[in-house]
Amino acid sequence: MxxxxxxxxxxxxxxxxxxxxxxxxxxxxxxxxxxxxxxxxxxxxxxxxxxxxxxxxxxxxxxxxxxxxxxxxxxxxxxxxxxxxxxxxxxxxxxxxxxxxxxxxxxxxxxxxxxxxxxxxxxxxxxxxxxxxxxxxxxxxxxxxxxxxxxxxxxxxxxxxxxxxxxxxxxxxxxxxxxxxxxxxxxxxxxxxxxxxxxxxxDRLKAPNFLTATVNAVTGFLNDLRGLRDSLAAVQEQFPQTADRVIRVVDTATRFVEVLLAYITSNLEHLPDPTRIEDVDTAFRAFADALRELRVALPAGVEAGVRQLLTRIAEATATYENGAGEVIALRDAIKAAALGAKLPDVVNSRIQWQPDIKAWRPDKKETPQHENDAVFWPVGKLTLVADLRGSLRPDVPQAADITCTLDDFKLRMVPDFGAIALHFERIRFTMRAGKKPDVEVKLRDLAFIGHLEFVQTLRNLIPLDGFSDPPALTVDSSGIHANYSMQLPNAAVGVFSLENLSLNAMLSVPFIGNTPLQAGFSFCRREAPFRLTVSMLGGGGYFGIVLNPKEIAVLDAAVEFGAAVSMNFGVASGSLSVMAGIYFRLELVSVTNDPGRLDQKEIRPNVKLVGYLRARGEVDVLGIVSASIELYLELGYEGGYAVGRARLTISIEIGFFSKSVTIRCEKKFAGSGERTDVAGAAPAPELTPPSFADLMAPYTDPATGARVDPVLDYCTAFAEVD
Incomplete structure (x- = not known):
């Protein structure tokens, strides 16, 4: 109607x-x-x-x-x-x-x-x-x-x-x-x-397309067999060693479909020489044997969707002669279809969406036209498929499968700085009925560019497939968190020794929320720096960086160098070491400008740059009396201040008695220009540390009224005395 x-x-x-x-x-x-x-x-x-x-x-x-x-x-x-x-x-x-x-x-x-x-x-x-x-x-x-x-x-x-x-x-x-x-x-x-x-x-799935199909036991099985050819073609291309078994499954499946359709058609049309059910049985057994051999030899890296399809077909073949629950056997359903009987059916539904996506850069409204100008540069497609399969068995509920894939795209981090270029082969999120969510991240290439191009040599040592099956992978409701670490062998030649080398990588891909994607790479770590020694000279350090597509989130690096010597005279022994180093850290911190509005936060950079000198000497006599002295000097930049610190520690131990004394001193100098407070701190109080120029400027002594010139006093303190 x-x-x-x-x-x-x-x-x-x-x-x-x-x-x-x-x-x-x-x-x-x-x-x-x-x-x-x-x-x-x-x-x-x-x-x-x-x-x-x-x-x-x-x-x-x-x-x-x-x-x-x-x-x-x-x-x-x-x-x-x-x-x-x-x-x-x-x-x-x-x-x-x-x-x-x-x-x-x-x-x-x-x-x-x-x-x-x-x-x-x-x-x-x-x-x-x-x-x-x-x-x-x-x-x-x-x-x-x-x-x-x-x-x-x-x-x-x-x-x-x-x-x-x-x-x-x-x-x-x-x-x-x-x-x-x-x-x-x-x-x-x-x-x-x-x-x-x-x-x-x-057109062409650029808008969400809803597809529905009514299937019964026979047509549903035939639909799965038709989809098997394309799925196995991808398996054969990815794993050439499976070629013989894949070809056998495809050939026997094709033959089985031909014989099955010929059996149903010839019987419905009452042809004089119809195809026999025994011919269908023979073709089915050949297909079932080939399918069983392929599933046993299937490589571990085959996609979950292909495995799901093969499992569904295998479950259907298991009911060929014996039905499951209230569902008739597949063989009996085929015979009933050949007689023109109506079989129980269900409706399968699917949503497919493959929208067009474009390049993106955070500081520009126009779409970037060149790869080097974009942070996000898509080459492939974003694809969403949602399948809802009905069930012919009352004891088996309907099932939904969701797959979201972003293929072949590049991330260039960071705008106007140039640090790391990542080329992803794909990121795929899959959720299948009765199974936990599965996430696949396949990284095709990475390159250190711009200001980090000097690290490119280390990039050659980082395996690009580390994120597809990393040693440490966590998938939760917030996203994917993958970590990869590789220890490198020590090198020692004569008086030269290089130890404790390691390469580390991390990737965090959020599903929802405002936490950005982060990629990090490091050469050694702060708690485990590399050590380089040549005779009595030595040093060490580490380098690490964490980036998101918009900016550098953390840059942490340190290098230390110096010398150490020890002496032993039998009854007494001692050692002396002098080490100097530089430490730098840049990180983004979350700031609340208004204490009354904790929900409104701003992200600001916080920078710390420190140079230090550490000298230590110790002596021990017969293990009864020991003494040590350590001098630590530090000068650094923290949140707009030049900060100097000194620490002198003296320790003495006699028998069971020990005593340690530490003297500390700290001095802050404000910059000459407009001061920016420590990133993330509240506005500066009215009383702030003076600048170096303020400290050294001439002034009038409040007690004597005399004019005092600190620079002149400093210079004359070192003048020659007659």
Missing amino acids: GIAPSFPAVSQLSGREVGTVQAIAYAPSHKPDDTTLSTGQLVWGAANTPASAPADEPLFLPTVRWARAVVPALSRFGTGSGGDQPQSVFHPEPYVRDAFTDANKGQLFIELVESFDLTFSGGGQSAGALAQPNFSVAGLSRLTGPVAAVPATSLGPAADPADKWVNLLQGRFNPLDYFGKIKDAKLFGMFPLSAILKEAGL
């Missing part, structure tokens, strides 16, 4: 037809059932015949004013949140006026009286934190299924109600129309999705 486009209802005449649920096509279809809704109620009206109509035409025409119907996509993906309940629908004005002409490029044909929020976090399935394509369904398109309208907040108060469909009617897809919360969402905690998603057309 079809319903023609309705005219505007101008008559007060109305009626209601209430009957059993019927499948009604609300518009001409392009694919089977793409405009069909299960309808339980129709509300009729009447419209005056146009004045240009012939005289013998009726004075009015019946119209469908609105209806109550179940939307297939909502009933599958919205189960548990009201999606399986009838919705009030009607023909929108653009369809009534233009049908499926070029004026309605989006092929809109149904509008919902009240928009329905389609969510993936309720009901019997969960899509995970990374991929939840929730949006408000306002209508139905013959091209893509459920569609959203332009939000009312984006339309002016004088806008026509039909203006909410302006993008769809012009064949354009704006992600902000669909996903209202996308403007607040960030990819990797850094890239606003609204900034990297392009407005696009409705």
Whole structure:
């Protein structure tokens, strides 16, 4: 039963037809059932015949004013949140006026009286934190299924109600129309999705496409076999050693499908020499044996999606002769299909979305046109697939599989500084029914650039596949946290010794929230620096950096050098060491400017640069009496101040008695320019340390009234005395 486009209802005449649920096509279809809704109620009206109509035409025409119907996509993906309940629908004005002409490029044909929020976090399935394509369904398109309208907040108060469909009617897809919360969402905690998603057309999956298919035991098994060829082709390309087994599975599966279809067709058409069920059995056993051998020899690196498909097919083959629960055996289902019997069926649904994405840079509104100008440079695609599979077994619930993949993209960190360039082969998040979330991060290349180009030699020692299967991997609701550490062998030649070398790498990829993606690399660590000694001279140090796509988060480095000598005279021994070093640390700190608004924080850099000298001497007599003295001098820069510190420690031990005395001194000097306080600190108090110029400037002694010149006093203190 079809319903023609309705005219505007101008008559007060109305009626209601209430009957059993019927499948009604609300518009001409392009694919089977793409405009069909299960309808339980129709509300009729009447419209005056146009004045240009012939005289013998009726004075009015019946119209469908609105209806109550179940939307297939909502009933599958919205189960548990009201999606399986009838919705009030009607023909929108653009369809009534233009049908499926070029004026309605989006092929809109149904509008919902009240928009329905389609969510993936309720009901019997969960899509995970990374991929939840929730949006408000306002209508139905013959091209893509459920569609959203332009939000009312984006339309002016004088806008026509039909203006909410302006993008769809012009064949354009704006992600902000669909996903209202996308403007607040960030990819990797850094890239606003609204900034990297392009407005696009409705073709080639650039807008979310809803697909549904009704399958039974036989057609479902055949669909899985058809998808097997493409999946195994990727396995054969990635793992050439599986070629023979893959080819055998594909060939036997193809042969089994041919024999099965020939058996069903020849029996339905009552051909004189039909294919026998024994021929189907022979082809099936050959396929089952090949599948079993392939699954046993399958490499560990095969993608989880391929393994899931092979497992599902293997479970179906296990029921070939013996059914499971209330489900008949696959062989019996094939025989029943050949007799024309109707088999129990279910509806499988899928959402596919592959939007166009563009380059991004945080400090520019225009899209970067060159790779070196962008922080995020996409080469591949962002793909989202959500599958909802029905179940023919009452003891097995329906299952949802969610896969979100970002293929082939580059990150260049940091803008206008140039530190690290990362090239990712892919980042994939997968959530499958009954299994924990799985995350795959595949790094293709990394390069130290710009100011860190001197570290490029170390890059050659860092394995690029360390993040795809790292020794330390944590996946939780916040994201992926991977760490890789490699200890290098010591080198010793004569008086030369190089020890405690290590390379370390880390990657943190957030799913949600505002914490940005971070990548870190280090040569040795602060708690375990490398040691280099040549005779009595020696030193050590480390270098580490943590970056996000926008800026340097942490830069930590230190180097120490000096000499040490020890002596032993039998009854007495002693040692003397002198070490000097430089320590530098830059990090971002979270600052609350207003103590009363702790929720409003600002990120500021905090810099610390310190140079130090440490001298230590000790002596021991017969293990009874020992003494040591250590002098530590430090001069550094901390938050706008030049800070000097000195520490003298003297320790004496006699028998069981020991005593240690430490004398400390600290001096701060403010800079000559406008002072910026320690990053993250509150505004400076009124009394601040004087600058060096203030300390050395001439002044009047308050006690004697004499003029005092500190520079002259300092110089004359070292003048020659006659």
